Amino acid sequence: MAAGVKKLSGIRKVIAYAVLSLFSLFSIYPILVVFSISLRPGDRLLSKSLAIIPHNYTFQTYVDLFVHQPFLRWMMNSLIISVAVTVFAVSLAATAGYAFSRYAFKLRDASMMGLIMTQMFPVTMLLLPLFIMLIHIGAYDSYWGLIIAYSATALPFTVWQMKGYYDTIPFSLEEAATIDGAGPLVTFYRVILPLALPALAITALFSFMTAWSEYLVAAVLIQDQDLFTLPMGLKMFSSNMEVAWGLYSAGAIVVSIPVVILFLSLSRWLVSGLTLGSVKG
Amino acid sequence: MNTLSYTKNNRLIYLYVMPAMIVMALVVLYPFIYNVVISFTDMNLTHFKDYHFSGLRNYIGVITESTFWYFFFKTVLWTVLNLIFHVGIGVMLALIINENIKGKSVFRTLLILPWAVPQYITALTWRGMFNSEYGAINLLLDKLVGIQVPWLSTEWGAFAACLITNIWLGFPFMMIIALGGLQSIPSSLYEAAEIDGASRWTQFKNITVPLLKPVMVPAITLGVIWTFNNFNVVWLVSNGGEPADTTHILVSWVYKAGFTYFRMGYAAAFSMIIFGTLLIFGWKFINRTKATENVY
Amino acid sequence: MRPIERSLLDSLLHKFSTSYPQYSFRQLFYAPEEARTNFIISSLAGKGPALLHGASDNIGPMVELDVIRPMEDLFDQSYLSRFLEKPFPANTWFRGHLYQIADRIGNHLCLVYNKDIIKKPPQTFSELIAMGKKLTRDDNHDGKPDHYALAWNYTEPFFAIPFIGGYGGWIFDSQFHPTLNTPATVKAAQLIYDLANKYKIIPKECDYEVANALFKDGLSAMIINGPWSWGTYLKAGMHIGISRIPRIDETGLWPTPLVSPMGYSINKNLKGAKLKMVVKLVRFLTSVDTELRFTRLGASIPSLTQAYNSPLVKNDSLIQHSIDQMMVGKRMPVVTEMRWIFDAMRPAYQSIFTGRLSPKEAAQKMQDLAEKLIRENRE
Numbered sequence: 030m031a032a033g034v035k036k037l038s039g040i041r042k043v044i045a046y047a048v049l050s051l052f053s054l055f056s057i058y059p060i061l062v063v064f065s066i067s068l069r070p071g072d073r074l075l076s077k078s079l080a081i082i083p084h085n086y087t088f089q090t091y092v093d094l095f096v097h098q099p100f101l102r103w104m105m106n107s108l109i110i111s112v113a114v115t116v117f118a119v120s121l122a123a124t125a126g127y128a129f130s131r132y133a134f135k136l137r138d139a140s141m142m143g144l145i146m147t148q149m150f151p152v153t154m155l156l157l158p159l160f161i162m163l164i165h166i167g168a169y170d171s172y173w174g175l176i177i178a179y180s181a182t183a184l185p186f187t188v189w190q191m192k193g194y195y196d197t198i199p200f201s202l203e204e205a206a207t208i209d210g211a212g213p214l215v216t217f218y219r220v221i222l223p224l225a226l227p228a229l230a231i232t233a234l235f236s237f238m239t240a241w242s243e244y245l246v247a248a249v250l251i252q253d254q255d256l257f258t259l260p261m262g263l264k265m266f267s268s269n270m271e272v273a274w275g276l277y278s279a280g281a282i283v284v285s286i287p288v289v290i291l292f293l294s295l296s297r298w299l300v301s302g303l304t305l306g307s308v309k310g
Numbered sequence: 311m312n313t314l315s316y317t318k319n320n321r322l323i324y325l326y327v328m329p330a331m332i333v334m335a336l337v338v339l340y341p342f343i344y345n346v347v348i349s350f351t352d353m354n355l356t357h358f359k360d361y362h363f364s365g366l367r368n369y370i371g372v373i374t375e376s377t378f379w380y381f382f383f384k385t386v387l388w389t390v391l392n393l394i395f396h397v398g399i400g401v402m403l404a405l406i407i408n409e410n411i412k413g414k415s416v417f418r419t420l421l422i423l424p425w426a427v428p429q430y431i432t433a434l435t436w437r438g439m440f441n442s443e444y445g446a447i448n449l450l451l452d453k454l455v456g457i458q459v460p461w462l463s464t465e466w467g468a469f470a471a472c473l474i475t476n477i478w479l480g481f482p483f484m485m486i487i488a489l490g491g492l493q494s495i496p497s498s499l500y501e502a503a504e505i506d507g508a509s510r511w512t513q514f515k516n517i518t519v520p521l522l523k524p525v526m527v528p529a530i531t532l533g534v535i536w537t538f539n540n541f542n543v544v545w546l547v548s549n550g551g552e553p554a555d556t557t558h559i560l561v562s563w564v565y566k567a568g569f570t571y572f573r574m575g576y577a578a579a580f581s582m583i584i585f586g587t588l589l590i591f592g593w594k595f596i597n598r599t600k601a602t603e604n605v606y
Numbered sequence: 607m608r609p610i611e612r613s614l615l616d617s618l619l620h621k622f623s624t625s626y627p628q629y630s631f632r633q634l635f636y637a638p639e640e641a642r643t644n645f646i647i648s649s650l651a652g653k654g655p656a657l658l659h660g661a662s663d664n665i666g667p668m669v670e671l672d673v674i675r676p677m678e679d680l681f682d683q684s685y686l687s688r689f690l691e692k693p694f695p696a697n698t699w700f701r702g703h704l705y706q707i708a709d710r711i712g713n714h715l716c717l718v719y720n721k722d723i724i725k726k727p728p729q730t731f732s733e734l735i736a737m738g739k740k741l742t743r744d745d746n747h748d749g750k751p752d753h754y755a756l757a758w759n760y761t762e763p764f765f766a767i768p769f770i771g772g773y774g775g776w777i778f779d780s781q782f783h784p785t786l787n788t789p790a791t792v793k794a795a796q797l798i799y800d801l802a803n804k805y806k807i808i809p810k811e812c813d814y815e816v817a818n819a820l821f822k823d824g825l826s827a828m829i830i831n832g833p834w835s836w837g838t839y840l841k842a843g844m845h846i847g848i849s850r851i852p853r854i855d856e857t858g859l860w861p862t863p864l865v866s867p868m869g870y871s872i873n874k875n876l877k878g879a880k881l882k883m884v885v886k887l888v889r890f891l892t893s894v895d896t897e898l899r900f901t902r903l904g905a906s907i908p909s910l911t912q913a914y915n916s917p918l919v920k921n922d923s924l925i926q927h928s929i930d931q932m933m934v935g936k937r938m939p940v941v942t943e944m945r946w947i948f949d950a951m952r953p954a955y956q957s958i959f960t961g962r963l964s965p966k967e968a969a970q971k972m973q974d975l976a977e978k979l980i981r982e983n984r985e
Binding site for chain 3 (some may be wrong): 355356359404442462464552553556572
């Protein structure tokens with residue numbers, strides 16, 4: 030159950046709802062603006078009217094998006110890559126994080142520090158050499174290069190996140206399992222992993238997002254238009270100085286939907302009912 | 311200590327860890343070394359394929375650039391302010407949502423939206439909202455309090471605009487991490503504290519904060535690093551540094567040097583300096599918060 | 607290229623490939639900045655697309671980075687002589703070699719006016735200011751105008767440079783050394799500043815999107831923009847006219863927008879049979895027939911003399927006015943220094959509008975920064 034045991038009452042309740050509502054409004058307003066841009070005819074980014082639904086609204090941009098643009102193909106491509114990255118990164122992070130949490134082996138601190146260090150270097154400067162390298166191993170115009178690159182982007186955070194979460198799982202559980210005769214692998218899969226579901230959910234969401242919205246690396250590695258990912262497809266709506274704002278915003282709204290769906294399905298683990306209250310001392 | 315004594319299973323440990331490390335090494339090591347090397351050369355437009363060793367010239371060039379320190383200061387300010395709001399708002403919202411709230415999932419979903427929608431368009435939408443003529447913010451401010459702020463045409467107005475945009479973009483992430491972390495805190499601890507007569511604040515200080523730490527610390531560390539190096543938001547909201555190239559943080563300068571002018575040697579040295587700064591920070595921070603400690 | 611032009615390109619490539627079924631031809635589209643960066647990165651790594659289609663100002667950096675190859679040995683003289691030399695040479699030579707073959711010229715700023723608001727465009731700036739006083743109104747009396755005479759992306763150097771030419775100066779000399787601290791620069795900046803603050807006929811804060819929004823909403827009678835945008839105005843149902851940016855009264859000169867050809871350059875990495883095929887493709891894409899098709903679709907000015915003089919072009923009023931403006935324009939330089947000069951101008955120039963610098967101070971700062979950038983990048 031939830032952390033705070035006291036039921037919410039009186040003035041606290043009012044404040045809580047007020048704060049939540051305020052921030053929800055704050056969150057959603059710009060997105061409503063994006064939505065209204067997609068409904069406005071004539072590619073208008075700016076408008077003097079504050080109305081969310083413009084008086085001359087049209088859903089034409091959405092029709093155009095699916096009928097006249099290979100939007101669905103881009104979506105398919107992005108889905109394939111993002112799911113692959115999610116599976117790959119989550120598996121690697123779940124195991125590596127566990128090892129970092131439980132075993133004080135020699136290179137542990139250095140490796141963990143190393144992971145964080147990879148994030149410190151400005152990405153743009155890594156692109157040119159990365160590209161040269163991926164070309165030489167034949168990753169041009171194929172998804173492998175992207176999957177590896179994206180996983181590498183997601184790993185530092187996900188490994189640390191898993192490790193941090195494992196750290197909060199008391200050691201006594203593994204001891205109990207060992208006493209019951211379970212080996213390390215079984216303990217890991219049957220006892221520990223289920224308890225780490227919230228962290229796994231976050232890890233999965235994060236890996237998916239990393240792959241789903243990445244543009245820079247994909248733009249340089251993929252040249253076959255049939256293999257375009259969603260961000261690359263969306264970028265195509267801008268030319269010289271004119272951006273097809275209608276199409277772009279419609280695309281942006283549609284692109285966000287899978288992420289929200291994923292979040293909704295994962296969020297039941299984010300508020301999982303698993304408590305460790307049964308373990309004392 | 312939270313360590314197992316499976317000493318005979320060293321191979322298992324490495325099996326767990328190796329795949330992740332190999333992937334990282336593959337992708338990051340070569341580009342990193344490449345940059346280290348060229349930071350000591352004069353690689354630029356004039357000699358791109360035929361560069362020469364030039365020692366510390368680039369490094370000195372970067373440090374003696376008058377605006378370097380000003381933007382360094384701005385970048386630090388940018389990072390600190392962002393993180394304070396990201397974590398503050400994120401944790402606060404997580405705590406509230408975690409309570410017995412009706413409509414929990416609706417709020418949760420609404421609050422994650424800034425993270426879900428592609429950054430490119432939301433950053434530009436915010437830029438549009440800060441427009442002093444057409445922007446929603448000034449239109450609202452005008453209706454409510456009768457003032458209008460020249461956001462994007464002044465240096466600090468533009469900075470504030472980038473800041474607000476990035477706060478909007480970043481708090482959902484911290485909120486989710488905190489939410490996840492709150493799940494691992496057994497309610498029995500709160501129950502016991504309740505019985506002992508501890509106030510909500512004491513409970514928060516003694517139970518919530520320490521147990522949330524191991525989960526928040528990686529997020530904050532990486533949050534600091536990512537925010538420090540967040541090129542996209544500043545570039546998009548300020549349209550590449552406007553007004554007058556004053557709205558920059560260090561990485562947008564690097565981008566300009568490297569990709570607009572192709573001064574690769576210089577940009578590489580610059581990146582190394584950024585890297586060094588963050589390294590010192592990361593080291594100190596990790597050590598102080600003892601992120602490798604156990605909690606029980 | 608705009609979407610309809612890209613569809614045309616697709617069908618052209620398809621037609622071409624029927625003659626050479628063993629090859630496949632695809633186009634890859636990016637916004638100009640990214641196209642340049644992606645092309646350069648992939649070419650440096652030894653790969654990349656065979657052809658790059660873009661404006662000529664990228665030639666300088668690409669030659670210096672050694673990512674495109676000279677073309678004069680691949681095409682015979684009789685073919686090359688079919689391209690325009692006057693009023694502007696269509697093909698781009700740099701450091702003695704041919705690096706780009708154009709399929710259109712133009713890309714220059716013009717005065718675009720809303721025919722529903724103005725019947726006849728102003729010929730001089732004093733006319734424009736007089737018109738402006740009538741056109742700029744504050745209908746809802748909130749202290750700020752709702753209707754403007756003119757709006758354009760004036761804070762961006764590219765959109766202000768024509769005025770420097772209008773005052774008889776220019777951004778650099780024949781050796782491509784920057785010449786920014788001249789009276790012409792000061793006066794040009796002063797004019798624009800006055801339009802916003804003294805005559806108040808243009809908005810005080812205006813970027814590309816705002817100008818577009820005002821014009822499309824009918825809240826600005828005129829805009830200064832290039833051919834890439836005219837299609838969107840037409841698509842929005844507006845009745846637009848094109849004319850020259852009005853004359854500067856003091857000098858009697860017409861402002862000088864930058865004119866550049868757009869065309870094809872060949873990737874350095876291409877060899878052998880592929881190279882031969884690409885040469886054939888370029889010839890196909892720059893045939894009279896192809897160029898006129900693009901013209902019909904997107905009002906582009908063809909680069910071949912024969913196409914330029916064709917009835918289709920001669921009878922199109924929009925194109926003729928665009929050509930008219932082009933006549934007083936200046937050729938876009940292809941040297942790498944060009945971009946550094948834009949970048950050097952931007953900070954100081956924008957400071958004029960935030961009130962931090964006077965035009966005179968700004969001009970000097972522009973010059974200093976330009977010299978500094980050139981020095982730094984050339985060392």
